[in-house]
Amino acid sequence: MAEREQIKKPAKEREDVEVDDAPVTTERGEKLKAELDELLDEIDDVLETNAEEFVKSYVQKGGE
Amino acid sequence: MAIKKICGVETEYGIVLRGAADSNPIAASSMLINAYVNEMVRARGGESVSSKVGWDFEDESPGNDARGIQAAGAMAPEVETHLVNAVLTNGARYYVDHAHPELSTPECADARSVVVYDRAAEEILKQSMEAARRLLPGGQEIVVYKNNSDRKGNSYGCHENYLMDRHVPFGRIVVHAMAHFITRQVFTGAGKVGTEVAGMTAEQIPFQLSQRADFFEEEVGLETTLKRPIVNTRDEPHSDAQKYRRLHVIVGDANLSEVSTFLKVGTTALVLAMVEDDFLTRELVFNTPVWALRQVSYDLTLTEPLELVDGSSITALEVQWELYDRARKYADAFGLECVGESTGQEVLRRWEAVLTGLETDPGSLASQLDWVAKYRLIEGYRERHGLRWDDARLAAMDLQYHDLRPERSLAARVGLERLTTDEEVREAITEPPTDTRAYFRGKCLQRWADDVVAANWDSLVFDVGQDPLRRVPMMEPTRGTAAQVGTLLAECSTSAELLERLGS
Numbered sequence: 245m246a247e248r249e250q251i252k253k254p255a256k257e258r259e260d261v262e263v264d265d266a267p268v269t270t271e272r273g274e275k276l277k278a279e280l281d282e283l284l285d286e287i288d289d290v291l292e293t294n295a296e297e298f299v300k301s302y303v304q305k306g307g308e
Numbered sequence: 309m310a311i312k313k314i315c316g317v318e319t320e321y322g323i324v325l326r327g328a329a330d331s332n333p334i335a336a337s338s339m340l341i342n343a344y345v346n347e348m349v350r351a352r353g354g355e356s357v358s359s360k361v362g363w364d365f366e367d368e369s370p371g372n373d374a375r376g377i378q379a380a381g382a383m384a385p386e387v388e389t390h391l392v393n394a395v396l397t398n399g400a401r402y403y404v405d406h407a408h409p410e411l412s413t414p415e416c417a418d419a420r421s422v423v424v425y426d427r428a429a430e431e432i433l434k435q436s437m438e439a440a441r442r443l444l445p446g447g448q449e450i451v452v453y454k455n456n457s458d459r460k461g462n463s464y465g466c467h468e469n470y471l472m473d474r475h476v477p478f479g480r481i482v483v484h485a486m487a488h489f490i491t492r493q494v495f496t497g498a499g500k501v502g503t504e505v506a507g508m509t510a511e512q513i514p515f516q517l518s519q520r521a522d523f524f525e526e527e528v529g530l531e532t533t534l535k536r537p538i539v540n541t542r543d544e545p546h547s548d549a550q551k552y553r554r555l556h557v558i559v560g561d562a563n564l565s566e567v568s569t570f571l572k573v574g575t576t577a578l579v580l581a582m583v584e585d586d587f588l589t590r591e592l593v594f595n596t597p598v599w600a601l602r603q604v605s606y607d608l609t610l611t612e613p614l615e616l617v618d619g620s621s622i623t624a625l626e627v628q629w630e631l632y633d634r635a636r637k638y639a640d641a642f643g644l645e646c647v648g649e650s651t652g653q654e655v656l657r658r659w660e661a662v663l664t665g666l667e668t669d670p671g672s673l674a675s676q677l678d679w680v681a682k683y684r685l686i687e688g689y690r691e692r693h694g695l696r697w698d699d700a701r702l703a704a705m706d707l708q709y710h711d712l713r714p715e716r717s718l719a720a721r722v723g724l725e726r727l728t729t730d731e732e733v734r735e736a737i738t739e740p741p742t743d744t745r746a747y748f749r750g751k752c753l754q755r756w757a758d759d760v761v762a763a764n765w766d767s768l769v770f771d772v773g774q775d776p777l778r779r780v781p782m783m784e785p786t787r788g789t790a791a792q793v794g795t796l797l798a799e800c801s802t803s804a805e806l807l808e809r810l811g812s
Binding site: 272273276279280281283284287290291292295296298299301302303304305306307308 | 320322323324333405406407408410457458459460462463464465467532533558671672674684685688689692699700701703704705707708715716718721722723
């Protein structure tokens with residue numbers, strides 16, 4: 245496994261990063277979640293009405 | 309030292325004609341592009357874009373293989389010369405390819421410029437949809453999707469191109485490019501609900517990082533439509549073939565996120581610069597590259613060990629950390645002139661931040677990476693409504709993420725971070741980059757479209773009313789910039805004068 249030891253993150257990196265075990269409890273996480281909830285509240289107005297038909301009819305000829 | 313990494317992307321878009329009983333995608337694609345080009349011509353009094361500027365196929369040779377062989381049974385891509393083809397004043401090429409509209413950005417000097425022109429391409433497609441809507445009967449519209457598959461096994465690409473030094477052994481490129489392509493999906497993936505591999509189910513693969521990983525079957529090869537290879541060997545430099553190679557990358561996803569596009573192009577340009585300067589000392593050779601590509605795409609935990617031929621294993625993130633680490637040292641040792649100094653530094657900064665985020669909390673990157681943004685949205689919807697992963701509503705959301713209509717696009721609603729401004733994107737719709745040969749092409753089309761009878765990546769052909777036609781070769785992608793020819797172009801009032809001054 246010697247070669248695995250070459251894979252070191254830069255030292256400053258490891259000092260700076262605090263691993264957050266529960267990201268959703270952070271302020272940023274709360275904000276993200278609130279934004280997502282808001283988006284999900286409104287999204288039905290934007291979504292294709294007949295999902296099944298839409299997915300079925302979306303057929304492309306192969307390209308590159 | 310590594311040569312300037314001139315780069316660009318060519319994107320094939322999904323296309324649907326709505327409200328019509330049956331639709332022919334080639335006809336729809338042609339109509340879409342013609343509608344746009346004709347409106348541009350009319351809007352500028354017929355002077356800016358010439359509908360008669362055709363693409364010049366004389367130097368197209370997509371069957372040339374970088375390995376110097378013609379593999380038995382290899383299917384060289386066909387050049388379809390009869391389809392719509394336009395060259396735009398920003399230096400881009402807009403054309404019908406295999407039943408899809410395709411737009412190739414002009415040659416760009418760095419990754420940031422590619423992001424600007426990629427966004428401009430989206431705007432061009434949006435304007436094209438509007439232009440087509442005005443021509444179609446009521447109730448019909450053409451809708452364009454910036455994605456890579458129809459969820460039924462048909463895929464279309466978003467290809468990248470990078471200028472490389474011809475003298476670099478192709479085998480060295482293959483080894484390091486392969487390692488990067490397999491593992492960069494952790495930030496380049498556009499995300500996909502389910503899988504299109506025959507015999508695999510949504511239960512096995514509810515969601516994956518990449519749109520494209522399902523479609524690759526070979527390690528190295530020439531094809532782009534069948535048995536797609538991770539490293540493509542098309543040897544068609546569109547420049548001085550004695551000096552240059554154009555690495556044609558077909559493995560990437562089309563990205564809506566500017567950060568994803570920036571990192572996709574920026575990290576790849578850096579890796580290729582390091583290959584050119586032989587700075588990557590450790591060869592990471594995968595046991596089963598095609599399977600490794602899928603393993604990375606199918607692994608949302610980002611922890612799957614990938615087997616190397618030496619018997620050890622490594623994760624995608626470890627490979628990316630190692631490449632990042634080398635790139636940081638490379639920058640310190642040589643500077644980043646070849647990828648643009650400030651752009652290169654920004655790539656390094658964001659590369660590190662994204663790898664850190666992926667390691668600690670991928671969800672925190674929802675405003676930066678397509679696959680994370682898409683996953684959060686779809687998983688949120690799934691939880692809210694208690695849906696199974698194989699529910700059609702989730703597949704529909706996946707497709708709609710890529711819908712380019714502003715009123716329908718889900719990507720436009722998830723709060724993706726911008727690197728560009730509206731103003732620079734607007735300008736890039738009609739103005740070429742100033743720092744590559746695309747400047748010369750774009751400006752000539754702006755000024756003398758009526759005299760340009762054919763354009764190509766590496767030449768322009770003028771008809772100035774006297775036989776024979778005059779071809780201006782542009783074999784150097786870095787020549788023809790505003791700094792080099794801006795004054796000359798400004799001083800010429802006619803194309804004949806330009807040709808005389810150029811001595812061609």
